[in-house]
Amino acid sequence: GGPPSSAHPTKAPFPGWVLGQDQFNPDVVGGKANNLNGLRGRLPDWIHLPKSIAVPFGVFDKVLADAPNRGLRQECEKLIVAAEANPTEALARLREKVRQLTAPAELRQALLEQWRQGGLPAVSWEQAWHAVRRVWASKWNDRAYLSRRARGVPHDSLQMAVLIQEVVPADYAFVIHTANPLTGARAEIFAEVVLGMGETLVGNYPGRALGFVCRKDDLKLELLSYPSKSIGIYGKGVIFRSDSNGEDLEGFAGAGLYDSFLAEEPEQRLLDYRDEKLIWDATFRDELLRSIARVGLEVERLLGSAQDIEGAIAGGKLHVVQTRPQVGLHEDDSLAA
Numbered sequence: 001g002g003p004p005s006s007a008h009p010t011k012a013p014f015p016g017w018v019l020g021q022d023q024f025n026p027d028v029v030g031g032k033a034n035n036l037n038g039l040r041g042r043l044p045d046w047i048h049l050p051k052s053i054a055v056p057f058g059v060f061d062k063v064l065a066d067a068p069n070r071g072l073r074q075e076c077e078k079l080i081v082a083a084e085a086n087p088t089e090a091l092a093r094l095r096e097k098v099r100q101l102t103a104p105a106e107l108r109q110a111l112l113e114q115w116r117q118g119g120l121p122a123v124s125w126e127q128a129w130h131a132v133r134r135v136w137a138s139k140w141n142d143r144a145y146l147s148r149r150a151r152g153v154p155h156d157s158l159q160m161a162v163l164i165q166e167v168v169p170a171d172y173a174f175v176i177h178t179a180n181p182l183t184g185a186r187a188e189i190f191a192e193v194v195l196g197m198g199e200t201l202v203g204n205y206p207g208r209a210l211g212f213v214c215r216k217d218d219l220k221l222e223l224l225s226y227p228s229k230s231i232g233i234y235g236k237g238v239i240f241r242s243d244s245n246g247e248d249l250e251g252f253a254g255a256g257l258y259d260s261f262l263a264e265e266p267e268q269r270l271l272d273y274r275d276e277k278l279i280w281d282a283t284f285r286d287e288l289l290r291s292i293a294r295v296g297l298e299v300e301r302l303l304g305s306a307q308d309i310e311g312a313i314a315g316g317k318l319h320v321v322q323t324r325p326q327v328g329l330h331e332d333d334s335l336a337a
Helices: 031-037 059-065 067-083 088-097 105-118 124-140 144-152 282-305
Strands: 052-055 160-166 172-177 188-195 211-215 220-224 231-234 238-244 267-270 307-314 317-325
Touching: 031 052, 031 160, 031 238, 031 317, 059 067, 059 172, 059 211, 067 088, 088 124, 088 144, 105 124, 124 144, 124 160, 172 282, 188 282, 211 282, 220 282, 282 307, 282 317
Parallel strands: none
Antiparallel strands: 052 160, 160 238, 172 188, 172 307, 188 211, 211 220, 231 267, 307 317
């Protein structure tokens, strides 16, 4: 396994069962939690971040080693071996076993305590524990497993934290690329906006988002497409996000391989654009789009590189729910270009 490095947090002392957002660091949680923490306390007060707590790296292994889970652990180990020859069947059974794990009393206690301190919306323990296990199980989904295997990434080097965040009950969701990915131009922001939550943006939902480009120097807008998605997703409560160290493992892009779950099923609504201000009120639309562009400018300035940002607008307030360095840009493009 090579020398201990950040890719092998198994060597680190146990960080605790559940951590508050002020305890996040790259040894205990993944990129999603750490990237947001890079913004905490630095953003202007009109940009909000969701309340967060996390079940850090190492907890899954500790739960697996707990006496009541001994039988399950042995079955899991057998299935990991079996997956070499027959991935699909063995992995499905392995995920099922992970979803059956029993929680140590200390974990339950710590989660309830941090939940209260973090001020997250109420969720039953059963719902929370169910979702945590589902995120852990997603380490063993087919795509992630095969992706690690193809790149020679040892499965035990991939650590999975669970980032637990308040859901922004979005009226609109947006994704911003602070350098235009269509042209590579650093001088303009490209962004997309949908009604409701961002799931319709990042998931495979038919129809288009409202797409626009905004010049950084004078915030001049150019509309590329009007929204035509027929479904909007509306949710609230809490989301359990997979937060692995996959982003940091050599030659392995872990983004999008692992799963996230809402504690309660969101509501799907058929959209009717006839009454939608985003379509017929140009002043409202331009203001909304420029405020989204300004979020992109602030986050890029604070983090010092082009960013992919996911965010939401709820009751007129802007939130950043995720950010990561933008990939696929040429290194030699300076921000000044």
